[in-house]
Amino acid sequence: MALNFLYPDYEVARNYDRCIACRACERQCANGVHKYLSDSGKVVCDDAKCVNCHRCVSLCPTRALKIVKSGNTYKENENWSGKTINEIYRQADSGGVLLSSMGNPENYPVYFDKILLNASQVTNPSIDPLREPMETKVFLGAKPQRVERDNDGRIKNNLAPQLALSMPVMFSAMSYGSISYNAHESLARAAGELGILYNTGEGGLHEDFYRYGKNTVVQVASGRFGVHPDYLNSGAAIEIKMGQGAKPGIGGHLPGVKIVGDVSRTRMIPEGSDAISPAPHHDIYSIEDLRQLVYSLKEATDYKKPVIVKIAAVHNVAVIASGIARSGADIIAIDGFRGGTGAAPTRIRDHVGIPVELALAATDKRLRDEGIRDNVSIVVGGSIRSSADIIKAVALGADCVYIATAALVALGCHLCRSCHAGRCNWGIATQVPELVKRLNPEIGYKRLVNLLTAWQHEIKEMMGGMGINSIESLKGNRLMLRGVGLNEKELEILGIKHAGE
């Protein structure tokens, strides 16, 4: 039966008037799309293998290539889309769970795009960041309940450990294994240069990268891969990963083929063995168990590192966050349902979790209502796409944001969403040496620095426009936001007014 024949979603369109048969596309494509026919002297391609990553398009010296959407269509049906039908064919063929990568691409509301910012007019001057200081520095961590003084009346420094960031952005967790050595090096060096932090993810920390420790968040997840005392003490903060926005409620699985060489050593597991992170932490079946892990990690690091607890944005996120805020954690990270991943079951990625904008607004309000907002800082991710998203997140109540997809895009990712295949042509989500070396960390880290420097300029411009010269005065300042096209319930949850009000 040819029922499982799937016509390619995309076609590689080659302009033979331009093609000089240099075979660059053939060499660049790890998926084997392009093939040189010596008889005819032509390069041909197999569209079915194409993942639409644009590696060949970008490197073609004569711009002979482009990828176009396939015109092939099933009989039109509003209920049974071509995508749905194809997925059924694939599952009927394989009997397997559908896998996907990167964030949820489906058509759900993006609340950030329905929120607009304010600016000063007449009654209050806007501030020009080129002329006046404009502060984006933030501190993350718990705040003490009381001010204490010594016998001479001087204020005692009773601050819990804090993370100081030059701007309210950190690189979110991506493990060494899910992404390449060169991608990690780019992130680590960029974090160092920018005065922010990157995150190891659950893959341990490569010994070469210990020197970036003060710009590193080390993660402890359910598989506990790569966790040992030196690792915990090497970073600026420790993150307990309870959940991930792309796949709430499930664990992770890095296939044995990626557990090679340094990846195996860093994760502290044998080469070729699958790295399976369980869905729950098997020592955390309730909130009081989380508290024990938080304090175990603090004990192991002499109470010198803030502990972050990362959760996926799910229905009860505000209540869960409230529990975490009373668990000894210093920082809560909330990952929205659009967050990226190196691999996730498609159904979970596309149908589980809630938008981070709503999760953030509800959590910030809940913690304030309970009077415990000062116990913790809030970091949100999944997905933050621009400086405008950052401004909006901070005004909704976030202390800081996590970015990962945007960082990978800066490194060359074209969002083909095929990370799980392990053949990333851009050298990011792969462990194949000849692919990894395509990502030059020297260039990569500069591109990350450029991106965030540009965003910082934009943040300053927007803050200045609002007459605000310090990011602290933007935090939770929801009067700076107005909704457009949102219903009353959405406005109520976001805690903002509609435009015109």
Next chain:
Amino acid sequence: MSGEGIIESIAVMHDRSNGLGGGFAAYGIYPEYKDYYAFHIFYDSVFSKKECEEFLERHFDIINLSKIPTRKIKAITDEPLIWRYFVTPLPTKLSDSQLDEREFTAKCVFHVNTRIDGAYVFSSGKNMGAFKAVGFPEDVGRFYRLEEYEGYCFTAHGRYPTNTPGWWGGAHPFALLDYSVVHNGEISSYDANRRAIEMYGYKCTLQTDTEVITYIVDYLHRKKGLKFTEIASVIAAPFWQTIERMMPEERELHEYLRVIFSAQLITGPFSILVGFDGGLMALNDRLKLRSMVVGEKNDTVYIASEEAAIRIIEQDLDTVWSPKGGQPVIVCVDGGEV
């Protein structure tokens, strides 16, 4: 000194207000009742007055009550009922509440202002009082016969409201216990400040910058025990680039204050006068987006948005100067403490 001078001074600033609100705070004016909280209350009707007085009687010993003396003048109309009470918390109520006396009193003030319709306590300190109305400030001063009061410190304000309609309670100063704030400007950090301070039990009911500044001052001074110099370092915090250049100990202090009280930083233009028991603090925003001038003559200090408002009552000043952005000017009566 009497209230005559402050009326004369603020009259010069006539064009900086639009007749939608004026007011004064006067310190040291009730020496005979200095141990009692002086509540100044607006009532919309006799019904709200009755309800409020019943509440006060349940919680306080009322030593004295009277209408606040006013004189009829053409420019001031539609006045509410304006009453004054000298009170002290009932000992049994106070001990039952497990609060200190000032917190108990502040809570009662919030109760009246948020729960009793048509009643608004606009002054609640000891040996001080706020006087305010809809009108130009010089008319408000005459209306309240301010020239008949003697005190050690007076502040005044004329409003040019942009965000909220003019009503009697909305005029400056805003006062809670013995703290009073008059404020010129519009702060861009309002909602960040409001949402933070409401977490600590305050209720912002007026959508006005000055209200939230008053609560921030109360929170930092009364509840957190900061000194006024430290409060200035919180609400008009030095820039990080300045802090980085400080000596280690000072640097640590300022970093500490900015980290802990980041939500009490105030941005946007302001010049404020904060009155408190025994003194006064004047403060500009850290970019100095509003004018403020200080004049001194012997042991008297004058502070105004414009020098003209000082010169009209004291031409022969020893010094005249403008404080820098974020530089507090703190004046205390002899023996006073900040």
